[in-house]
Amino acid sequence: MHLSLIENPSSLRDITPGGSLIGNVKVPGDKSISHRSLLFSAVAEGETTIEGLLPAEDPISTANCLKAMGVKISPISKGEIVKVQGVGLDGLNEPDDVLDCGNSGTTMRLLLGLIVGREGRHFVLTGDNSLKSRPMKRVGHPLKMMGAHVNGRAKGDFAPISIVGKQLHGAVIGTPVASAQIKSAILLAALTAEGSTTVIEPANSRDHTERMLKAFGANLEISGEMGRHITLKPGVKLKGTQIVVPGDISSAAFWLIAGSIIPKSDITIENIGLNPTRTGILEVLDNMGANIQLLNKREVAGEPVGDIRVTYSEQLKSFTLDNEIMPRLIDEVPILIVAACFCDGISQITGASELRIKETDRLQVMTRQLKKMGAKIEEKADGLTINGSQSLHGANLDSESDHRIAMSLGIASLLADSNSSIFRSDAASVSYPEFWSDLERLRN
Ligand code: S3P
Numbered sequence: 001m002h003l004s005l006i007e008n009p010s011s012l013r014d015i016t017p018g019g020s021l022i023g024n025v026k027v028p029g030d031k032s033i034s035h036r037s038l039l040f041s042a043v044a045e046g047e048t049t050i051e052g053l054l055p056a057e058d059p060i061s062t063a064n065c066l067k068a069m070g071v072k073i074s075p076i077s078k079g080e081i082v083k084v085q086g087v088g089l090d091g092l093n094e095p096d097d098v099l100d101c102g103n104s105g106t107t108m109r110l111l112l113g114l115i116v117g118r119e120g121r122h123f124v125l126t127g128d129n130s131l132k133s134r135p136m137k138r139v140g141h142p143l144k145m146m147g148a149h150v151n152g153r154a155k156g157d158f159a160p161i162s163i164v165g166k167q168l169h170g171a172v173i174g175t176p177v178a179s180a181q182i183k184s185a186i187l188l189a190a191l192t193a194e195g196s197t198t199v200i201e202p203a204n205s206r207d208h209t210e211r212m213l214k215a216f217g218a219n220l221e222i223s224g225e226m227g228r229h230i231t232l233k234p235g236v237k238l239k240g241t242q243i244v245v246p247g248d249i250s251s252a253a254f255w256l257i258a259g260s261i262i263p264k265s266d267i268t269i270e271n272i273g274l275n276p277t278r279t280g281i282l283e284v285l286d287n288m289g290a291n292i293q294l295l296n297k298r299e300v301a302g303e304p305v306g307d308i309r310v311t312y313s314e315q316l317k318s319f320t321l322d323n324e325i326m327p328r329l330i331d332e333v334p335i336l337i338v339a340a341c342f343c344d345g346i347s348q349i350t351g352a353s354e355l356r357i358k359e360t361d362r363l364q365v366m367t368r369q370l371k372k373m374g375a376k377i378e379e380k381a382d383g384l385t386i387n388g389s390q391s392l393h394g395a396n397l398d399s400e401s402d403h404r405i406a407m408s409l410g411i412a413s414l415l416a417d418s419n420s421s422i423f424r425s426d427a428a429s430v431s432y433p434e435f436w437s438d439l440e441r442l443r444n
Contacts, residue, residue, distance in 0.1 A: 011423065011424050011425055011426040011427075012421055012422070012423050012425070013410075013421065013422045013425035013436065014419060014420070014421045015410065015413035015414065015419065015420050015421070015422065016419050017394070017413060017414050017415060017416045017417070017418070017419070017420075018414075019262075019414075019443050019444050020262055020263060020264035020265045020266075020312070020443075020444050021255070021258050021259060021262055021265040021266075021267055021414075021439075021442040021443060021444070022264075022265060022266050022267065022442060022444045023267065023268075023441065023442050024267075024268045024269075024270060025255055025267060025268070025269050025270070025438050025441075025442060026247060026269075026270045026271060027247040027248055027251040027252050027255070027269060027272070027432065027438075028054045028055065028056065028078075028247065028248060028251060028431075028432060028433070028434070029052040029053050029054035029055075029245035029246070029247065029248060030054065030208075030245055030246055030247065030248040030249070030250075030273045031054050031056070031058055031059065031106070031248055031250065031251075031431050032106065032180070032206060032208050032248075033208050033212070033243075033245045033246070033273070033303070034050075034053045034054040034058075034059040034062075034245055035058070035059055035062050035104075035106045035107060035110060036110070036184070036208055036209055036212050037050045037053060037084075037212065037243045037245060038050070038053070038059060038062045038063055038066060038073065038082075038084060039062060039066070039110055039111070039114055039188070040212055040213065040216050040238060041084035041086055041216075041240060041241075041243070042066045042069075042071040042073075042084060042086060042087065042092070042114075043086060043087065043088065043089050043091065043092065043114065043191070043238060044086035044088075044216050044237075044238035044239055044240045044241070045086055045088050045237050045238065045239055045240060046085075046086055046239060046240035047083055047084065047085055047086070047240045048083070048084045048086060048240040048241055048242070048243060049081050049082070049083055049242050049243070050081065050082040050083075050084065050243045050245060051081050051242075051243065051244045051245065052244055052245035052246065052247075053076060053082045053245055054245065054248065054431070055076050055077050055078050055080075055433065056429060056430060056431050056432065056433050057102060057103065057104075057429050057430045057431075057433075058102065058103065058104040058106065058107065058430050058431060059076065060076055060102075061100065061101050061102035061103070061104045061107045061127075062101075062104065062106075062107045062110075062111070063076055064100070065095075065099040065100070065101060065107060065111055065125075066084075066092075068095040068096070068097065068099055069087075069092040069093050069094075069095050069099075069115075070087060070091070070092065070093040071084065071085065071086070071087055071092070072084070072085040073085075084240075086238070086240050088237065089191055089192050089237060089238065090118065090119075090192065092114070092115060092118055092121070093121070094118075094121040094122055094123070095123065098124045098125070098126050098160065099111065099123060099124065099125050099126070100126055100127065101125055101126065101127040101131055101159075102127055102128055102131070103127065103128050103130055103131055103359060103401075103403075103430050104127070104131065104430075105131060105134055105181065105358075105359070106181055107127075108125050108127060108131060108134075108136065108159065108161070109136070109139045109181040109182070109184070109185050110181065110184050110185055110188060111125060112125065112136070112139050112140070112143065112150065112161065112163065112185050113139065113143065113184060113185030113186060113187070113188035113189045114185075114188045114189075115163055115165060116143050116146075116148035116149075116150060116163055116165060116166070116168065116189050117148070117165060117166065117167065117168045117189055117191070117192040117193060118165035118192075119165045119166060119167055120164075120165055121164075121165040122162070122163070122164055122165075123162070123163045123165070124160050124161070124162045124163075125159055125160065125161045125162075125163070126159045126160040126161075127159055130359050130360065130401060130402075131159060132153075132158055132159045132160075133158065134158075134357055134358075134359075135157050135158070135357055136152055136156070136157055136158060136159060136161055137152075137155070137156050137157040138176075138177070138179065138182055139181065139182055139185045140152065140156045140157075140161070141156075142171075142173045142175065142182065142185075142186050143168075143185065143186070143189055145171045145173055146168040146169055146170070146171050146173075146186075146189055146190070146193055146197065147166055147167070147168045147169050147193075148163070148166060148168060148189065149163065149164040149165075149166050150162075150163050151163075167192075167193075167194065168189055168190075168192065168193040168194070169193055169194050169195055170190060170193045170194060170195030170196045170197040170234070171193075171197055171198075172197070172198045172200070173186055173197070173198070173199055173200070174200040174202075175199060175200070175201055175202065176202065177202065177354065178201050178202055178203035178204065178205040178326075178327040179205055179354075180205035180206040180207075180208070180209065180327075183199050183201060183205055183209065183230065184209040186199050187199060187209055187210075187213065187220075187230065187232050188209075190232040190234060191218065191232065191234055191238070192234060193234055194234070195234075196231055196232060196233040196234070197231070197232050197234075198229055198230065198231040198232075199229075199230045200224065200228060200229050200230075201228045201230075202228075203226075203228070203323075203324070203327055204226055204227065204228060204277055204327065205277065205327050206275065206277040206278055206327070207227075207275070207277050208275065208303070210222060210230060211275075211302045211303065212243070212302070213232070213238075214302075215241055215243070215301070215302050216238040216239060216240075216241055217236055217237070217238055217239045218232060218236055218238060219232065219233040219234075219235070219236045220232050220233075221233075242301070243301055244300050244301040246271055246272060246273035246274075246300060246303055246305045247269070247270065247271045247272045247273060247305075248272075248273065248431070248432075249272050249273050249274070249275075249278050249279065249281065249332075250278075250331040250332060250404075250431070251431060251432045251435075252269045252272045252308065253281050253331075253332040253335050253336075254335055254407045254408070254410075254411055254432075254435070255267050255269050255310065255442075256269070256281060256282075256285060256290075256292070256308065256310050257285075257335045257336070257338060257339045257411060258411045258414065259310035259311065259312065260285065260288075260290040260291070260292075260310055260312065260313050260316060260339065261312070261313075261316065261338075261339060261342045261343075261411075261415065262312060262414055262415060263312050264312055264444075265310070265311065265312045266309070266310075266311045266312070267309070267310050267311075267442060268295075268307060268308070268309045268310075269307065269308045269309075269310070270307045271305060271307065272305065272306060272307065272308055273303050273304070273305055274294070274297065274303075274304040274305060274306050275303055275304060276304070276328075277327070277328060278328060278329075279328060280325045280326075280327075280328030280329030280332070281329045281332045281336070282294075282308075283325065283328070284319050284321065284325070284329065284336065287317065287319060288313075288316045288317045288318075288319055288339070288343060289313060289315065289316055289317050290310065290313050290316060291310060291311040291312070291313050292308060292309070292310050293308070293309040293310075294306050294307075294308055295307040295308070295309060315343075315344060316339070316342065316343035316344065317343060317344055317345065318340065318343050318344060318345035318346055318347040318388050319336070319339075319340065319343070319347050320347065320348045320349075320350075321333070321336070321347075321348070321349045321350065321351070321352065321383070322350050322351045323350070323351025323352075324351070326351050326352060326354070330354060330355070331358075331404060333349065333352060333355055333362060334362050334366050334404045334405055334408040335404070335407070335408045335411060336349075337349070337366045337370065337377070337384065337386060337408070338370070338408050338409075338411055338412045340386035340388060341370065341375050341386060341387070341388065341390045341392060341412070342388065342389070342390065342415065343388045343389070344388050344389060345388050345389075346385060346386065346387055346388060347385070347386045347388060348383065348384075348385055348386075349363075349383035349384045349385075349386070350380070350382055350383040351382055351383065352382055352383045352384075353381065353382040353383075358402070358404075359401070359402040359403065359404070359430075360400050360401070360402040360405060362402065362404070362405065363379055363383065363384055364379065365400050365402060365405050366384075366405065366408065367379045367384065369397050369398065369400075369405065369409055370392070370412065372395040372396070372397060373392040373393050373394070373395045373397075373412065373416060373420070374390070374391070374392055374393045375387075375390055375392060376390060391417055392412060392415060392416045392417070393416055393417055393418060394413070394416045394417065394418035394419045394420040395416070395420055396420070396421050396423070397409045397413070397420055397421065397422045397423065398422070398423040398424055399422060399423065399424040399425060399427045399428075400424065401424050401427050402427055403427045403428050403429070403430035403431050403432070404431070405427070406422060406424065406425050406426075406427040406428045406435075407428050407432065407435050409422050410422060410425070410428075410435070410436070410439060
């Protein structure tokens with residue numbers, strides 16, 4: 001451990017607690033929408049322009065994989081409109097080398113769906129150590145029901161994953177978990193299958209894929225109870241379009257919680273995506289009695305958007321999360337665990353076993369790290385019990401290379417009674433490269 005600290009000292013960040021957070025902040029583009037905008041425009045006909053694309057490691061992994069298959073994508077950097085020259089539904093070339101998805105589960109799972117139907121071409125997908133230990137059979141299995149040839153380590157569950165492209169056939173597929181990555185992979189494979197494909201979800205997962213595929217001209221029908229039957233009829237070419245990516249509510253979540261729990265804070269977060277399949281955190285904050293105002297609600301390029309003002313709440317109530325709300329706030333659980341340490345009473349999280357197969361086992365890692373600060377947390381198979389009204393102590397913390405853990409520990413450290421240091425804090429760059437500079441700027 002000491003050796004790696006010396007090798008990369010910039011990843012060790014010292015945090016002095018105290019003060020409040022005041023001002024306006026613009027979080028970067030939504031990660032889910034950014035991945036989709038690159039993937040769908042790659043197989044559309046003609047040019048797509050993407051405004052507000054997240055310039056962070058995960059979408060760059062997606063762009064690099066697409067470039068390796070012959071897609072032309074202009075440079076991705078802050079404030080630049082990205083242009084993608086689509087190659088059409090069957091235009092992706094066989095790459096010369098392995099496709100590296102980095103740390104990004106969305107890249108690997110959605111790419112799988114996009115390439116399995118490219119007849120006669122061979123692809124290998126890999127990633128970093130975290131991604132190589134995340135389950136891929138959940139996508140490989142339904143794709144096999146459509147005739148796909150997908151293999152990998154551990155009987156197809158772990159990357160490297162190899163694919164030999166085949167002509168697929170449509171199918172009716174019920175997914176065992178409400179996962180937008182599984183749903184999206186199936187719908188992407190369905191674009192070139194013979195016959196229509198229906199995905200049936202046990203609960204609604206985020207619907208950015210459905211919204212955006214429609215904007216590209218796909219023939220998509222949504223039916224059934226709560227819109228959980230999604231049918232795609234192939235035979236339609238996707239057409240390049242203009243996409244505007246809103247700010248990511250999963251990145252805004254750090255400021256929503258920080259503003260609520262840090263005395264005297266007053267933060268306005270601009271231009272946030274408010275898609276109802278993603279706003280579980282606002283429902284929870286409302287029930288906790290947080291001071292949240294939604295401002296300037298509008299619709300931008302098929303997604304609801306608004307600004308959010310949050311001010312400190314002296315008395316926040318504890319909360320309960322269960323499997324009903326989980327898909328609407330799955331990525332916000334780590335920062336909600338921090339919030340639970342500072343509200344009145346005991347908070348309960350259940351139905352959260354999916355957290356164990358994210359970039360890290362987030363239930364275990366948050367428990368391990370917050371316990372170093374003296375937090376009282378009990379880990380259960382599918383959740384946590386967290387005592388509120390705690391005073392946390394400064395500690396030597398570690399993100400364990402998970403971006404959302406790094407940022408959650410950063411906010412927890414602001415309320416500790418002494419200095420903390422966070423090892424591997426640079427993991428934040430996976431989804432929010434300017435998190436630490438935004439934090440410094442907001443501090444008062
Ligand atoms: C994502 C879906 C969610 C989420 C992930 C991004 C997406 O994963 O946790 O960060 O962009 O589709 P699951 O689909 O596995 O729930």
